Amino acid sequence: MGAAVRQPNQLLADALERSRMSKGELARRVHARAMASGHRHINPDATAVRRWVNGQELRHPLPGLIADVFSDHFGRRTTTYDLGLGKSPDLDRPLTYSSSWAVTVESVTELGRADMDRRKFLAASPFAAAAGIGPSRDWLLSTLDQEPRPGPRVRLEDVTSVQNMFEAFQDTDVMQGGGSGRLVLTQYMNEHVYPLLRRTYSDEVRRALCAAAAEQTYLLGWMAFDDGEHGTAQRYLIQALRLAEESQDAALGAHVLAGMADQATLTGNPSEGRRLAQAGRHGLARANSRACLADLWALEARALAVMGDKTATAQAVSASERAFARVDHSTEPVWAKFIDAAYLHGEHANAFRDLHQADDAAEHARQSIQHAQAQGRARRGAMSQAALAVTHLQRGDLDAAHSAGVKTLALARRVKSSRAIEAVQDVGRRMVPFGAHPLVADFNERTRVLQAA
Known part of the structure; x- marks a missing residue:
């Protein structure tokens, strides 16, 4: 059988025409980009560019270098798949x-x-x-x-x-x-x-x-x-x-690390979550954001709770509370606006929930719910209602858990948030030990309706 017929790369040809660069100019710019990136062996000429336009298959890192050259020229991101040089970006x-x-x-x-x-x-x-x-x-x-x-x-x-x-x-x-x-x-x-x-x-x-x-x-x-x-x-x-x-901006960097810590713990990597929260706290030595510090301590507490360390979790929650008691939101950056009582009590509730310390978890959950309700924050309210429902289940009180779970469902309907849905699903999973009880069946049916919507 003969070799497959090579198809011209019309996307690359169109981009080259729009740029008004000659083939030689594109080759020179790609070479300069390659040199700056440490790829000194890449030195194309106009003939090479003609082969690219004619459909030659290119190897890494050449497609990325070409895309970067066009990005510089057009002043907006042009990707390898925009140029017909790859099915997906890097x-x-x-x-x-x-x-x-x-x-x-x-x-x-x-x-x-x-x-x-x-x-x-x-x-x-x-x-x-x-x-x-x-x-x-x-x-x-x-x-x-x-x-x-x-x-x-x-x-x-x-x-x-x-x-x-x-x-x-x-x-x-x-x-x-x-x-x-x-x-x-x-x-x-x-x-x-x-x-x-x-x-x-x-x-x-x-x-x-x-x-x-x-x-x-x-x-x-x-x-x-x-x-x-x-x-x-x-x-x-x-x-x-x-x-x-x-x-x-060291405080802003620490804030980003807080988000990374939260994600690491949520995705099953609490030791990494704790380390990221600690890195954020060390970075705050060069900045002053007590709200961010309170958040980082709260997220370290979440990680420690998943790891099962009750003493260290309680210490981290206390450190979070001390930092928050000194917060003056008028001096904090805008991104710290929602590191507040509704949020922090909710995170503390989740930490104690994970340690099966139902009394402490319920107290923080109720305070979070109260503050979230006053602000009209449905997502935070849903997640804290879910934490409260779990504390009732940990005590064996299915009636109270069902009531809190129904409130969770009502709040979750008001937002587009996978975390709110996951909070609902978590309550459902924790109801499984109660078997075929009518309240369990009712909650599962309500959950099914929410997920379908």
Whole structure:
């Protein structure tokens, strides 16, 4: 049989035509990019580019280098699959905490582009338990002095507009769940924020821009986390940490590590969750955010509880309470707004629940429910009602557990949050020992209706 007929790469040809680069110019830019990336053996010419356009299959890292060249030229992320050079973007790159500012920009913008396209391979990307080790270490140790690339100059006014959008998106997440505003935020980041990272700015603007981008990249990760897409969330959080380092805002970096700690514990890696929370606390030695400190202690308590350490859990909860007692939200950053009584009591309740200390868990759960109800926060209310239901089950009181479980269901209906649904499912699993009791059957049927909706 004859060799398969090679099909021309029309996507690459179209991109080359739009760029108005000659084949020789593209070859020179790819060579320069390869040299800067340490791939000194890559030195294409115009004839090589002609072969690419004619459909030659390219090997790593050439497709990524070509995509980076077009990204620089167009001022927006152009991926390998945009150019017909790959079926998917490089989703391992966002798991890497790169010392290179250029690579960081490419990583976070490619991730945002893939997420905006809602690619199935991104939603299905796995959580990598070991991926947080390097980023947390490097965030603590690194001091970087990368320079931005040339382009239209970014002003403080541009950054202020990004900062002003953050609170609105954060409120949407807190009040309606991560699945509610995530697609809109992803589009906003890809069209308005990530392109700014490619431009030039003063040192002052650079730090402010990186902080604003880090806040919203973290929020994208948190929304994906709440939406049950842990692989996507992890990639966003790692890149948010790198952007926070560039901003020189230690408190913001510690906040990102808190999110990474929470995710690690939730996905079955409590020892890693504890280590990430500790790294965040060490980082706060260079900053002052008692709200973030209270959060990190609470998340360390969650990890310790899963590990079964009752004494250390109680100590961590006490440290969290002491830090929170000294919080002045008027001096805290906007992202710390919802590190409050509703949230912290809810986390403390979950820690004591995991230790089967029902009395302590119920007390914290009730306080969380009270504060969440006053603020109209359905997601937090649902998760704390679920914790309260579990404490009733731990005492053997199915009637009270059913009542709290029904309230959990009602609140979970009001938000788009996988975590709220998982809280409902957890209550159902813990009712299994009560067998075919009518209250169990009723709760399971209500759960089925919610999941179908």
